[in-house]
Amino acid sequence: MLDLLQELGRWSLKGLQRLGRSNVFMLYVLGGIPMCVRRPRLVITQMFAVGVLSILIIFVSGLFVGMVLGLQGYNTLVDFGAEESLGVLVALSLVRELGPVVSALLFAGRAGSALTAEIGLMKATEQLSAMEMMAVDPLHRVIAPRLLAGIIAMPLLAAIFSAVGVFGGYLVGVGMLGVDDGAFWAQMQASVEIREDILNGVIKSLVFGVAVTWIAVFEGYDTLPTSEGIGRATTRTVVNSSLAVLAFDFILTALMFNK
Amino acid sequence: MVEYRKIEILVGAFVFAGLLALTILAMKVSNLTDFGGGDGYEVKAKFDNIGGLKVRAPVKMAGVQIGRVAAIGFDNKTFQAVAVMKIDRKFNAIPKDTAAKIYTAGLLGEQYISLEPGGDEESLKDGDTIVLTSNAVVLEQVISQFLYSKAAGDDKSGS
Numbered sequence: 050m051l052d053l054l055q056e057l058g059r060w061s062l063k064g065l066q067r068l069g070r071s072n073v074f075m076l077y078v079l080g081g082i083p084m085c086v087r088r089p090r091l092v093i094t095q096m097f098a099v100g101v102l103s104i105l106i107i108f109v110s111g112l113f114v115g116m117v118l119g120l121q122g123y124n125t126l127v128d129f130g131a132e133e134s135l136g137v138l139v140a141l142s143l144v145r146e147l148g149p150v151v152s153a154l155l156f157a158g159r160a161g162s163a164l165t166a167e168i169g170l171m172k173a174t175e176q177l178s179a180m181e182m183m184a185v186d187p188l189h190r191v192i193a194p195r196l197l198a199g200i201i202a203m204p205l206l207a208a209i210f211s212a213v214g215v216f217g218g219y220l221v222g223v224g225m226l227g228v229d230d231g232a233f234w235a236q237m238q239a240s241v242e243i244r245e246d247i248l249n250g251v252i253k254s255l256v257f258g259v260a261v262t263w264i265a266v267f268e269g270y271d272t273l274p275t276s277e278g279i280g281r282a283t284t285r286t287v288v289n290s291s292l293a294v295l296a297f298d299f300i301l302t303a304l305m306f307n308k
Numbered sequence: 309m310v311e312y313r314k315i316e317i318l319v320g321a322f323v324f325a326g327l328l329a330l331t332i333l334a335m336k337v338s339n340l341t342d343f344g345g346g347d348g349y350e351v352k353a354k355f356d357n358i359g360g361l362k363v364r365a366p367v368k369m370a371g372v373q374i375g376r377v378a379a380i381g382f383d384n385k386t387f388q389a390v391a392v393m394k395i396d397r398k399f400n401a402i403p404k405d406t407a408a409k410i411y412t413a414g415l416l417g418e419q420y421i422s423l424e425p426g427g428d429e430e431s432l433k434d435g436d437t438i439v440l441t442s443n444a445v446v447l448e449q450v451i452s453q454f455l456y457s458k459a460a461g462d463d464k465s466g467s
Contacts, residue, residue: 090312097315101322140337205326212329215337234336241338242364251330 071267078196081189091194099160100202106159107152111210114147115139115217123226135228136237139218144250148211150298153257156203157290161265164195165286168269169279192266203258204251249305256297261290348375348396349434353408354388359419359444361410366420367393374399403428407440419444
């Protein structure tokens with residue numbers, strides 16, 4: 050019984066320790082942001098890795114999610130003779146929820162895991178220590194640009210996801226199922242608010258961007274410097290950041306759309 | 309060097325695509341152009357019953373949206389609901405004796421305020437109150453009234 054309690058205590062202390070470490074780590078990394086502004090080249094290179102290379106998956110999944118929403122929404126709405134509201138349904142669900150959340154999950158799988166593996170390998174092969182030997186702070190030189198790039202890229206990816214998704218819904222709804230073109234856009238424009246919906250969606254994706262990239266770079270930096278450790282850290286990145294995204298989504302939704 | 313130039317171009321295209329998507333969302337999907345900002349003047353109206361009227365519900369005149377409900381409050385003295393409407397600045401010549409009515413879009417749709425113009429020379433200004441109001445139609449009341457009158461009618465024919 051006591052052993053069980055001890056186990057629980059050790060487990061929670063470990064968790065709290067990690068949390069504290071990640072906060073101190075974040076503080077140091079934020080100290081490196083001014084350097085990134087002075088040397089934007091570092092950030093741009095990372096933007097290529099996390100942003101440009103994620104575009105394809107974001108684009109394709111956005112299109113398909115939008116198309117599925119169009120099909121499913123139409124099938125439900127047509128029973129009530131309300132198929133003109135398809136645009137509202139597609140746009141609101143994409144802009145408020147699916148755009149930020151699904152693109153954050155994809156981002157965690159596509160870019161977050163790569164970040165963790167990259168930084169973990171740098172640590173395992175002692176590149177980070179080598180940098181310190183040369184009086185270059187790896188937190189500033191390696192981590193900060195990656196964090197900044199992830200935070201910038203995430204809202205852009207979510208916006209692309211939502212826009213492509215709406216287009217996918219339009220393709221299926223208007224092109225395939227014959228919903229009226231004008232009603233589709235007009236009802237959408239009447240119901241979607243710039244501040245209420247779109248801005249909140251952008252804020253959501255920004256929060257997710259911070260959470261996912263933070264977890265990814267921290268897991269990479271905190272990994273055991275072995276090949277097994279890197280593997281575990283990569284798994285943890287994907288699992289933890291997905292959980293974080295879903296939990297934050299609930300909190301943010303409750304705060305934003307609670308009338 | 310050439311490699312880096314390529315990366316820069318691709319990142320530029322990525323950022324451009326992201327911003328473009330945001331612009332499309334703002335312009336095409338939502339209604340940035342009309343009633344999005346705070347440009348307009350506020351007019352109050354007191355109702356005995358506002359039914360299911362909500363904040364941000366449309367304010368219409370002759371079926372055309374001219375503003376939105378900005379806030380809904382409660383008057384502690386008269387026990388009436390106070391609806392504050394924000395009307396777009398473009399529509400600044402609405403007569404002072406305009407009547408405000410609460411209607412429902414469709415049978416079960418959302419409720420909105422409809423303004424019906426009067427004949428006054430003076431027009432409504434910021435902070436004015438609309439005096440002539442009529443309440444929301446509450447479906448339950450209508451149904452119960454209908455049922456009662458039907459029951460009463462049946463009684464008469466029966467006796």
